[in-house]
Amino acid sequence: MPSVRQFSREQRVSIPTAxxxxxxxxxxxxxxxxxxxxxxxxVRFSDAIPQIVRAVTAPKVSDLAQTDPxxxxxxxxxxxDKVQLGSAVPSPDLLPGVRLARIMSGVARRLGASGxxxxxxxxxxxxxxxxxxxxxxxxxxxGPEDLVVTLGATEAVALALRAxxxxxxxxxxxxxxxxxxLRQLREIGLKALPIPVDAINGIDLDALAxxxxxxxxxxxxxxxxxxxxxxxxxxxxxxxxxxxxxxxSRDIPIIEDDIFGDxxxxxxxxxxxxxxxxxxxVIVCSSFSKSISxxxxxxxxxxxxxxxxxxxxxxxxSGGNPLxxxxxxxxxxxxxxxxxxxxxxxxxCRQQVAAMREAIGHSxxxxxxxxxxxxxxxxxxxxxxxxxxxELFHRARAVGIVIAPGPFFAADNGFRNFIRISCGYPWNAxxxxxxxxxxxxxxxxxxx
Amino acid sequence: MPSVRQFSREQRVSIPTAxxxxxxxxxxxxxxxxxxxxxxxxVRFSDAIPQIVRAVTAPKVSDLAQTDPxxxxxxxxxxxDKVQLGSAVPSPDLLPGVRLARIMSGVARRLGASGxxxxxxxxxxxxxxxxxxxxxxxxxxxGPEDLVVTLGATEAVALALRAxxxxxxxxxxxxxxxxxxLRQLREIGLKALPIPVDAINGIDLDALAxxxxxxxxxxxxxxxxxxxxxxxxxxxxxxxxxxxxxxxSRDIPIIEDDIFGDxxxxxxxxxxxxxxxxxxxVIVCSSFSKSISxxxxxxxxxxxxxxxxxxxxxxxxSGGNPLxxxxxxxxxxxxxxxxxxxxxxxxxCRQQVAAMREAIGHSxxxxxxxxxxxxxxxxxxxxxxxxxxxELFHRARAVGIVIAPGPFFAADNGFRNFIRISCGYPWNAxxxxxxxxxxxxxxxxxxx
Numbered sequence: 001m002p003s004v005r006q007f008s009r010e011q012r013v014s015i016p017t018a019x020x021x022x023x024x025x026x027x028x029x030x031x032x033x034x035x036x037x038x039x040x041x042x043v044r045f046s047d048a049i050p051q052i053v054r055a056v057t058a059p060k061v062s063d064l065a066q067t068d069p070x071x072x073x074x075x076x077x078x079x080x081d082k083v084q085l086g087s088a089v090p091s092p093d094l095l096p097g098v099r100l101a102r103i104m105s106g107v108a109r110r111l112g113a114s115g116x117x118x119x120x121x122x123x124x125x126x127x128x129x130x131x132x133x134x135x136x137x138x139x140x141x142x143g144p145e146d147l148v149v150t151l152g153a154t155e156a157v158a159l160a161l162r163a164x165x166x167x168x169x170x171x172x173x174x175x176x177x178x179x180x181x182l183r184q185l186r187e188i189g190l191k192a193l194p195i196p197v198d199a200i201n202g203i204d205l206d207a208l209a210x211x212x213x214x215x216x217x218x219x220x221x222x223x224x225x226x227x228x229x230x231x232x233x234x235x236x237x238x239x240x241x242x243x244x245x246x247x248x249s250r251d252i253p254i255i256e257d258d259i260f261g262d263x264x265x266x267x268x269x270x271x272x273x274x275x276x277x278x279x280x281x282v283i284v285c286s287s288f289s290k291s292i293s294x295x296x297x298x299x300x301x302x303x304x305x306x307x308x309x310x311x312x313x314x315x316x317x318s319g320g321n322p323l324x325x326x327x328x329x330x331x332x333x334x335x336x337x338x339x340x341x342x343x344x345x346x347x348x349c350r351q352q353v354a355a356m357r358e359a360i361g362h363s364x365x366x367x368x369x370x371x372x373x374x375x376x377x378x379x380x381x382x383x384x385x386x387x388x389x390x391e392l393f394h395r396a397r398a399v400g401i402v403i404a405p406g407p408f409f410a411a412d413n414g415f416r417n418f419i420r421i422s423c424g425y426p427w428n429a430x431x432x433x434x435x436x437x438x439x440x441x442x443x444x445x446x447x448x
Numbered sequence: 449m450p451s452v453r454q455f456s457r458e459q460r461v462s463i464p465t466a467x468x469x470x471x472x473x474x475x476x477x478x479x480x481x482x483x484x485x486x487x488x489x490x491v492r493f494s495d496a497i498p499q500i501v502r503a504v505t506a507p508k509v510s511d512l513a514q515t516d517p518x519x520x521x522x523x524x525x526x527x528x529d530k531v532q533l534g535s536a537v538p539s540p541d542l543l544p545g546v547r548l549a550r551i552m553s554g555v556a557r558r559l560g561a562s563g564x565x566x567x568x569x570x571x572x573x574x575x576x577x578x579x580x581x582x583x584x585x586x587x588x589x590x591g592p593e594d595l596v597v598t599l600g601a602t603e604a605v606a607l608a609l610r611a612x613x614x615x616x617x618x619x620x621x622x623x624x625x626x627x628x629x630l631r632q633l634r635e636i637g638l639k640a641l642p643i644p645v646d647a648i649n650g651i652d653l654d655a656l657a658x659x660x661x662x663x664x665x666x667x668x669x670x671x672x673x674x675x676x677x678x679x680x681x682x683x684x685x686x687x688x689x690x691x692x693x694x695x696x697s698r699d700i701p702i703i704e705d706d707i708f709g710d711x712x713x714x715x716x717x718x719x720x721x722x723x724x725x726x727x728x729x730v731i732v733c734s735s736f737s738k739s740i741s742x743x744x745x746x747x748x749x750x751x752x753x754x755x756x757x758x759x760x761x762x763x764x765x766s767g768g769n770p771l772x773x774x775x776x777x778x779x780x781x782x783x784x785x786x787x788x789x790x791x792x793x794x795x796x797c798r799q800q801v802a803a804m805r806e807a808i809g810h811s812x813x814x815x816x817x818x819x820x821x822x823x824x825x826x827x828x829x830x831x832x833x834x835x836x837x838x839e840l841f842h843r844a845r846a847v848g849i850v851i852a853p854g855p856f857f858a859a860d861n862g863f864r865n866f867i868r869i870s871c872g873y874p875w876n877a878x879x880x881x882x883x884x885x886x887x888x889x890x891x892x893x894x895x896x
Binding site: 117 | 540545546548552554556562564565567598599606614632740741742743760763764765767768769772
């Protein structure tokens with residue numbers, strides 16, 4: 001780094017200000033001070049780990065029949081004694097649960113009997129106004145009437161799929177993709193057409209165009225363009241624009257899962273695919289489950305052309321959301337509490353991901369590749385080809401460590417030697433030990 | 449009535465006790481005291497109105513394409529300035545909303561951050577235990593593992609239909625039946641096979657058997673055997689047994705909507721169809737929306753053979769229910785509050801239905817027929833054949849009275865001269881005026 005004096009001169013700030021900036025960087029672990037020598041950019045061990053470049057599965061329609069991991073995924077459930085590297089859920093200690101509970105308690109008392117009324121099926125107007133207001137930061141511009149409040153992004157995606165697909169249809173997904181999305185396709189009786197992604201640009205648009213040319217009818221694309229789960233990429237804006245244009249030209253609806261969009265580690269929130277939508281062909285689904293509270297089950301959908309269809313489906317599938325939790329979330333947004341919370345939460349995510357990458361770098365076999373997500377809190381790790389991730393998964397479970405093995409994220413049993421590691425918890429000794437142990441298990445499997 | 453003295457002698461009770469009994473009957477409006485003459489059984493004007501015997505539509509599969517009343521049904525929405533005879537929702541003043549809000553407020557405070565966790569997809573174990581315990585009163589005998597907590601009966605029925613039907617399938621329904629059920633069939637792309645009901649025995653089992661013989665494949669029966677909406681019948685136990693046997697012999701699943709089952713006006717709770725189920729072929733759906741709180745959205749399903757399938761669908765369609773409202777309802781059940789509440793609420797339902805029948809008898813055209821429900825709070829009224837219920841509906845709406853017209857309850861545009869009237873509100877002057885005005889409108893339409 002330049003000396004403090006030089007930096008102060010170059011940046012035209014006072015020496016105390018320059019020093020304050022350096023100390024702040026030091027506190028964040030980005031630079032380190034060496035006595036009598038000056039400030040140096042910190043070397044992280046994990047910086048040397050190569051990024052994952054691209055998956056190599058060739059696109060092929062899969063009927064998903066063989067790959068239901070339901071019985072194995074216990075990671076959804078809440079087990080405080082386990083080392084939680086499996087489920088992409090943040091630590092309750094990080095979330096504004098107490099604050100929200102206080103709002104909820106007040107709302108319940110204040111509304112009394114009328115808190116038990118059916119609300120409108122589309123959802124509480126206050127919440128839709130707040131979500132609409134926030135949509136500007138993602139390059140969208142909703143009115144409250146463009147939105148339907150849902151039970152998490154889960155219901156939003158289910159409604160979108162029901163609105164645009166019929167059983168037997170084929171849906172484009174990223175390869176790899178979040179297992180919950182594959183599970184949804186499977187339950188509705190849809191087929192998947194997995195298209196490879198790379199860690200920089202997201203879904204491979206050439207491979208996509210070519211696969212669309214060869215596949216008779218594709219009913220929809222179900223994609224996670226921002227802080228992709230599990231790979232962590234954010235599609236660049238020009239790729240987003242190109243993708244939306246490609247889909248529109250072939251009249252294929254895009255269902256966008258933007259659930260991690262609010263969680264960049266630094267800088268502005270990335271734009272949604274929906275921001276590039278000109279004809280209502282993009283359906284955006286999201287929720288506050290990853291950033292306010294999983295259990296309040298407050299999500300939303302903006303379904304473009306299919307808005308009325310989605311509203312009718314919502315009416316018959318579950319009716320309106322429960323009023324009180326929805327109102328509590330709406331008041332939290334309205335009060336500015338969510339924006340304040342996000343500032344600290346984004347920093348926690350960044351630190352946790354960095355700490356986890358570092359620990360993985362120290363413990364895992366040398367030949368791994370590891371994602372470098374710019375937001376969210378999951379890591380995608382490619383292990384040496386010899387390592388069977390399912391076996392690692394079972395061995396880790398046996399010693400109390402939960403991870404999500406690669407095959408869960410594959411429509412077609414690929415990603416045999418990949419694992420997803422969640423960084424939802426602040427770094428602590430239990431995690432340290434867990435990752436160390438996991439690395440040992442991976443090493444054992446890699447030398448057999 | 450016998451004299452108080454004579455009654456005391458006959459029943460071997462003291463004179464004060466006998467007098468107390470007579471005064472209680474008087475307070476309930478069942479007897480009246482005439483000075484210097486004694487007690488007389490009250491004559492109700494409405495006792496003379498004939499019961500509805502049976503609808504006359506011949507069973508014919510309908511694709512439901514022409515009958516979506518969605519645009520017209522505003523009755524779902526909450527409009528305090530309207531005379532609410534439309535929506536089958538009780539007055540919030542009757543429901544334990546304040547009590548529940550207090551529990552909810554306490555639960556939120558007590559749980560703090562952890563109230564925001566994802567719960568198990570099948571639903572809170574405490575609630576499932578309480579529902580299982582209560583199932584005995586309906587002749588069922590569930591364990592908690594037989595149940596999945598849902599977002600009202602709406603989601604329960606949607607899950608059941610998704611579990612046993614595919615788009616294009618035919619489903620037996622009662623004729624008439626609740627429009628919400630028809631709407632669900634329509635949204636999923638199912639066809640309806642409406643079978644006539646009568647006000648005493650429910651669905652006509654001969655007509656059913658004959659229609660099943662003529663229809664290639666029936667995927668399910670979607671029925672409301674207890675306090676049917678809109679007709680009000682409770683199927684007698686022997687008919688229930690026969691119906692379940694008929695369905696089992698043809699391997700047709702029954703989806704039972706038991707949402708009003710907890711609301712007999714007097715006497716014990718009727719048994720569910722599920723009580724007669726021997727092979728897991730009956731799926732029972734219910735909720736606390738009609739008897740605790742519509743807006744808490746707490747319902748449940750016991751799906752028999754399809755339990756695992758329903759659980760998987762619930763996972764992908766909406767995830768688990770929001771934790772806090774579910775826990776509040778569970779604690780209300782556990783504390784005995786629900787049972788205490790039901791005692792007074794059942795009496796309110798009975799009184800409101802009686803008052804409404806009486807007012808209808810005084811205001812409506814003389815040729816009407818009117819249901820005599822033994823539970824719940826809706827009335828089904830057959831108007832003179834000349835009256836077009838849709839026109840009555842529109843005219844009534846124009847003067848601020850909401851009713852539900854007969855065609856909403858028909859799979860095939862029948863019931864042109866029927867209306868359903870909800871008695872969810874305690875009798876008051878606004879209702880009195882509303883029913884009087886409605887009667888005038890009906891008379892006008894009947895003499896054209």
